[in-house]
Structure formats: C-alpha cells, structure tokens
Amino acid sequence: MEIEHLSVHFPINIGTVRAVDDVNWELRQGEVMGLVGESGCGKSTLGFSILRLLRPPGKIVQGRILYKGRDIVRMPEREILELRGKRIAMIFQDPLTSLNPLFRIDQHFIETLLAHEKGLTRKDAYRRAEEMLESLGISPEKLTEYPHQLSGGMRQRIMIGLGLILGPDLLIADEPTTALDVIVEAQFLDLLADLQKRYHLTIILITHNLGNVAQLADRITVMYGGSIAEVGEAGDIFENPLHPYTQGLLASIPNIKLDQPKLKTMPGSPPDLVDPPQGCVFHPRCPHAMEVCRVKKPGLVKRNGRLISCWLYG
C-alpha cells in the first residue's frame, strides 16, 4: 500500500486542524509497521483515513491512498464497504466500548459475515465464528454471551477475531493494548505476532508505547505534528535514531537494563495543529534547530536505508 501527499483537515470553529499534513508513506506486504508518536500527532487520523472512517468534520483534502493499485480516497461507497472488514480490518483502543452492548458476540460475527458473503447461512456463519474463537483460544461458549460479561482482554481478542473473520490482509490496530493491564497486554501482543504469521497479515500497529513496537514491529514510522519524521527498520531506529525527535522519544523511555542515570524528558509540548510552526514542525523543541528549519519544511530523504525528514540530513 502506498500513500501519496495525504492531508487530512478538521475544520473547527477556531480554524483548521491539520491532523495529517502531506504524508507520503509505503507499506510492504506482510510486515508489521509500528506507527509511533506522542498523542495528538495524527496517528489515529492516518489509520482512519485508510478506511475512510474519519469522523466529521474530518476530511481528506488531498492525496491518494493506493491499495493494490486502487485509490481508496476516490473509491465509490459500495467498493469501500467491501474493502472494510474484508480486505482491511481495524481494531481500536478500547475493547470495552468497541462491541455493541445490546448484541451478543455471535450476533456481531454473524452480521459481519452475512454483510460480506452473500448466500451464507446463519448456521454456517455461526460455525465459522466458533472456529475463529477456537483458533484464538477462546471457548466457543462465549459466543452466546454479551460484551459486558467478558473481561477486557477477552473482548480485545474477540475484536481481533471479528477483524480477521473475513480474512483481510491488512490489520490496523489503533493502540490495541492501551486499555489492558500489563500481563494481558503481553499475552495480546504474543497473540498478534502469532496471528500475523498464521494469516500472513500486514499490520499497522499504532501506539505511543515504544516497548510494544520493539517487540513486534519490523519497521517503525515516527510521526510528529501531522508529519512523518522518520521511517526505518525497527532495529536501526532503536540503535541509531537519526531524527532529533526520535532521539528525544527514545531517551524518554525508562530502560531497566541500561543503568540510566536520569530520564530525559523532551522540553516543550506538541505543536498546535491549528496554527503549526513555520518550516519544520519540530523546530521549536529541537536542540539542533538551524536557520533553515524555521522557514522551510524538510522533505523525506533517504539516508542509510531509511527515510528521514530533517535538515540535518539535507
């Protein structure tokens, strides 16, 4: 999948939030791409754009999202409906609220299956749901329960089952473990890694937790203020972050193995996306800010096998 010059705006009464600003991005078949950055930097908006699920007043104002050569941005409604769930699935932060409280789990599965596969009987759909639950290590009896009867971890696994029931090849997981406690979180990430191999999934793992991506991601994209700061192999980024923002981000995570004397927090706060800074959005917080950073926005350039958007690297 390729994204070209994508911009997403939220017109609100005090101005326009430029949540995603001229983003170019590329996903490889079968990889786990970690999408990280402070909250409010546009990660979710980017993820939602891929399924054209932006909440009003959000709007894609320019750019293309090419999925298997077809542009999602300009796709007719009927085709996008088919894409959702069947080709591209998405799971969300809060499994507590992602299931309709008035419907049983099996009703969620059956509805999803019947919406996409014409001619499927309810009985077969139920059987498929049972198989899916078994493959996720959940007892099929849970199908007849209501969401409020299940634990958070269970519900998130159900969400993933719902996401995968139609056999998509791309899964967008938007902070899937934020609402879970640490042990459940670890189990869930293991499950995700396992499913990725089993179903040959491409995964976009959106998170602000660098530990999560370290565990799973093949590559990492660092976002800042609606733009992409750096894209590279996960190992490279952790060992040798190039963008000053990535460096700051890595310095700010606690590491028990290295005997770090003190945690560095980044000075300043994320930019106001209604009125973003001129030039590079990161320059007001950047320790290496130069004259050019204040006036001109850097483009993404290739450097040591990764993409980076910073004037330090030309």
Added chain:
Amino acid sequence: MKNLAKYIVTRLLLTIPMVFILLSIVFIVLRVMPGDPVSSLLGGHAPEHVIEQKREALGLNRPLAVQYVNYLWQICRLDFGESMVFKQRVSKAILEKLPATVELTLCGMLITLFLGVFLGAYAADKRRTARDYGIRLYGIVVYCIPVYWMGLMLQLIFGIWLDILPIAGRTGPRVFASTFEKTGFYILDTILIRDFSALLDILQHLILPSVTLGLVLSGIFVRLTRTNMLDVLRADYIVAAEARGIRHRVIVYKHALKNAFIPILTMMGLQFALLMAGAVLTETTFSWPGMGRLLLERIYLRDYPTIQGIIIVIALFVALVSLVVDIIYAIIDPRVRY
C-alpha cells in the same frame, strides 16, 4: 426470571400507596370545590328540607373523615360504589368507556412513538442538513400546539375540506352496537366476528383522534431520539461496525437506534400520564365516548364516586404501562438486572 417476577410484584405493591395518595387528594379537592352532587340533581332552587333529605340519603351529611374512611374501606373491597347522580354502578359506567380510551391512547402512543422515533433518528443521521432543521422545527411546533386546536385543524382539513374522514364518534351509523358485545374493544370485536367493513369504519374513526394525540406528543420524542442518537452515533462500537463494512443504514437503524431506544422507553413510561391528559382533551374534541369525556361530564355534575373511580382506573393504567415499559427495557438491555 425469578428476579423479574419478584420485581413485578414489588412494583405492583408500590402502586397501592401511590393510588391511595392520589385518591386522597382527589377526595379532598372534590369536596373543597364549590357545588355538590345534590345541587346537580335538584338544581339550585329546591326547598331546604328536600336538599337535606337527599344529602342524608347520599351520606354527605356525615363528617368528612367518616366519609373518607368509609370510601377507602369500600375501595379496599374493590367496590367502586354507586353514582350519586345517576342510578348506575360506577364500575359499569367505567367499564363501558374504558375500551374506547385504551384504544385511543394505545394508538396515539404508537403513532407518537413511530413518528417521534423515526423522525428523530432520521434527523440525527442527517444532522445539520436542511432536513434535520426541518424535523427539529416540526418537533418544536407540534409540541407548542394545544391538543384541541390540533384536533380542530385536522377536523377542518380532513373532515370538512377534504371530506375523507369522520370527525366524531367511534363508529358510523351503519355499524350496529351488537357488533361489539364481546370485549368492547371495537378493533378486537370486529376482528373476532370477521366483519371487516365494520373494522374499516372503526379504523377510519380512530385515525383523526389518535393522530391528533400522536402528533402533539411526538415533538418530545423527536427531540429526545435525536439527542440520544447523536450521542450513540459517536460511540466506539458504531465506528467499529463501520470498520467491519456494515451498511450505514443498518448501523443507524439497528445498532444505534436500539441503543438510543432505552432512554426513549423510559420517557415513554413517564410521558404516559401526559398522554392520558391529552386523551381527555382529544375525547372531548372528537366526541369520543371514553373515560376522559365521562370524567369531564361527571366533574360538571360533581358525581364524586364516579370521578374517584375514573381517577383510580387511570392511575392503574398509567402504572401498568410503566411496568410494561420496564419489562420491555429489561428484555432489550442485557445489562439490566433487577
């Protein structure tokens, strides 16, 4: 299920004190009001001793407290007593009129519910469009219109100008009273004896009164549904359903509406008393032979026992509806536990 049964019994027991409080208020208000059944029976100019005689016969000369206790004791034995103005059992007078009122209010409620809920949901789905503003305006306008004025307008338009619907009564002249011997609920009766031309006639007579009642109250439900739908449509599970490729219409009218319906139901239970009040006015406007008209008529005559009896029946009806609403609520929402 056992809990539900226990809940129902508790609720029914709770209605008893409610009815008694209401009854006491009515009892006192009626006797404080100027005039009594004797003056309506004999007119204003009867000789003093005749009036006294009549008062004694009706028990009105006894102290108020004694009258009150006697009446309560009578009600506890489920005896509504005898009318003070006509030679007629109160229970018979009420039972004759009850079906007409039940038919009218239930139809009115259905119309209110369908109209209000559908328009409200549609407006929420199309929020900030011309249609949304139109529907909201409709909601405010019908809410402000008095019932009798709405009734008169509908009578004028559909009964007089267009001349397509009857404007008074429950039946036309060609339908005979013997048709309705089984239950008194005309719709049910005509279906039971399979007299479909009579059924058609009944329904035609029902249209204007129940639409009047339904329209006036639908305003509240338009607003309530729209507000709830806007909240629900923002919920995560709505986006999640969209992400699974479920069609928009299914999401709005199945997923969202079912959730938004819960507070609407609660409102329905609460508003039912208002609906009964509207029914009294509607019955008067449309010469509908129901309890509302009976109540008004007997208030003029100060027929104490009949008025009190009607109040009890209306209160029980309201309590019953709110109980049914609660049970439906429990069926819809799996999280509800009693």
